[in-house]
Amino acid sequence: MERRSFVRKAGLAGVLAAGSAPAIVHAQAQIRWRLASSFPKSLDTIWGAAEVMAKKVSEMTGGKFQISTHAGGELMPPFGVVDGVQQGTVEMAHTAPYYFFGKDETFAIGCAIPFGLNSRQMTAWMVEGNGMKLMREFYRNYNIINFAGGNTGAQMGGWYRKEIKSVADVKGLKMRIGGFAGRVLERMGGVPQNIPGGEIYSALEKGTIDAAEWVGPYDDQKLGFNKVAPNYYYPGWWEGGPQLDFYVNTKAYDSLTPEYKAILEAATYTAHVDMQAKYDAKNPIALKQLVGSGTKLFRFPKDVMEAAFKESMAVYAELSGKNPNWKKVYEDYANFRRDQNLWFRFAEAGFDDFMQSQKL
Template identity: 75%
Template sequence: MDRRSIIKNAGIAGVLAAGIAPAVHAQAAIRWRLASSFPKSLDTIFGGAETFANAVRAMSGGKFEISVHAAGELMPAFGVVDGVQNGTVEVAHTAPYYFFGKDECFALGCAIPFGLNSRQTTAWMYEGNGLKLMREFYAKYNIINFPAGNTGAQMGGWFRKEMKSMADMKGLKFRIGGFAGKVIERIGGIPQNIPGGEIYQALEKGTIDAAEWVGPYDDQKLGFNKIAPYYYYPGWWEGGPQLDVFINQKAFDALSAENKAIVQAAAAQAHVTMQARYDAVNPGALKQLVGSGVKLRPFPQDMMNASFKASMELYSELNGKNPSWNKIYADLSKFRAEQNLWFRFTEAGFDRFMQAQKL
C-alpha cells in the first residue's frame, strides 16, 4: 500500500501510529517592540503605530506581536533611530525629519519646506524613486523603512502675537519640528526642536513664543489655543510629511517571506489610515477652535516669499556639501516640478472652484 492510501484510509491516528505523519513546521511566535516618537494622547499620529501593530497581529493570526510604546517609555522621542540602529528595539514609528542633525537627508524622507504634498510624496515613494533612494540612505544606519502615515498639509502654528510682516519673525523663539528650523534661522527666527509632549509647558512658561505641531485636531488636544490666540497657515515646511516605520535591518532579514509581506501590508494600511483620520477630524476641530475665539490668519506674503527664497538657497548649498542630498534632492525636485504641472490643471483647479462655492 502506498503512502497516500495509508493516509486516506487510516486517518490521522493511524498515520501517527505508522510513523509517517506529514511534516508540520510550527512557526515560532515573534515578539517585537516598537518605540514611538509620539505621546499616547495623540490618537491620530501615535495611533499610526497601533494600526500597524494591530494589522501585523491580525494578518499573522496572532503569531507576530508588536508591543507599542509611547515616547519616553523605552527611550526619548528623538532617540528612536539610535534604538533601531543598535537593535535595542526592532522597530520605531517616527517622523524622519527629526533626525536631520545626523544627516539632512533624513528630512527628504519626511518633508522639506516647499516640497511635495501628501499625494505627491506617496507617488514619489511608491511609483517614483523615493523609496529606493531613501532605503539606500537608511542602509547606512542598519534601517529599512516603510511609509506608515501622512498628516496631509499642516497648519503654520500658534503665536502669542500677530505676525504682520517678516519683521515680526526677528528673534522669535519658535518650536518647529526638524529640518525647517534651518529656514526659520535664515529669516530671523530662533528654532526650537521640542517633542510633542513637551510643547505646551514650553509655550506656557514663555520658553518659546510660538509653536507648531500638526493641525486643529491634535493642537486642540494639546491645548495651545489656551496660551497663544493667533493660529497661522499654511505650514509651508510640511506640505505632506510622511511618517515611517524604521525596522532594524537584521531583524527584518530574519523574517520569513510571509512575515515580510505582512509588515509591508500593515505599514501600507497605517499609511492610508492616518491621513484619512486627519482629514476626517480636522474640519470639526477647526470650527470649534474658531468658535472659541481663535484668530485664524494666513502668513504675511513677504514672509512666504522670503521663506521660499531661503529654502531654495539652502538646497543649493546642500547640493554642494552633501553628495547623498544632491542625489536624492535632484530626483525629488524633478518629480516635484512634473507633479505641480499636473496638479495645477487638475487637483488645484478643482479645489479652487469647489472651495469658492457655498455648499
C-alpha cells in the same frame, strides 16, 4: 502501502476541500518585537498609526507575530529612536524622519522639507517614483529599512502669542518648529527650537518660546495651544505633506520569513492610509470649534512666504554642494516635484479652487 498512501492523500484533499488547512503563517515561529514611538499616546492620530500597524500584523498572523508599541519616553527618548533601531535595542520605531536631520539632512527629504511635495505627491514619489529606493539606500548607513508610516496632510503654520504682520516679525521669534524647517527660520532671523510634542504646551505657556507648530487643528486642540497663544496661522509651508516612517532594524527584518515580510509591509500601508484619513475627517470639526472659542485665524503675509521660499531654495543649493547624500536624493525629488506641480495645477487645483468657492 498503496492503500495507506491513498488514505493519506485523500485525507489531505478532504482537509483542503473543507477549507480548513492551516495558513502558512500558522507554521511560523512566534515572534515578539518592540516598537519605540516618538509620540505621546494622547495623540491618537499620529501615535495611533503604530497601534493600527501592530494590530493588523497580529490579525494577519493569527497572533503569531506580536509587536508591542511604546510611546515616546517609555523605552527611550522620543528623539532617540533612530539610535535604538540602529543598535538593535528595539526592532522597530515609528517617527518623523526630519527629527534626525542633525545626523544628515537627507533624513528630512524622507518626511517633509519646506515647499516640498504634498501628501499624495509624496506617496507617489515613494511608491511609483524613486523615493523608497533612494531612501532605503541612504538608510543602509544606519542599519535601517524604512516603510511608509502615515501622512498628516498639509499642516497649519502654528500658534503665535503675537500677530505676524510682516517678515520683520519673524526676527528674534523663538519658535518650536519641527526638524529641518528650523534651518530656514533661522536664516529669516528666527530662533528655532526642536521640542517633542508632549513638551510643547508647557514651553509655550511659560513663555520659553513665542510660537509653536505641531500638526493641525485636531492635535493642536488636544494639546491646548489655543489657551496660551491665540493667533493661528496657515499654511505650514514647511510641511506640505509630511510622511511618517516605520523604521525596522535590518537584522530583525532579514530574520523574517518572506510571508512575514509581506504581512509587515501590508500592515504599514494600512496604517499609512489610516492616519491621513483620520486627520482629514477630524481636522475640519476641530477647526470650527477652535474658531468658535476665540481662535484668530490668519494667512501668512505674502512677504513671509516669499522670504521663506527664497531661503529654502538657498539652503537646498548649499546642501547639494556639500552633502553627496542630499544631492543624490534631492535631485530626483526636485524633478518629481516639478512634474507633479505641473499636473496638479490643472486638474486638482482647478477642481479644488472651484469647489471651495461654492456655498454647499
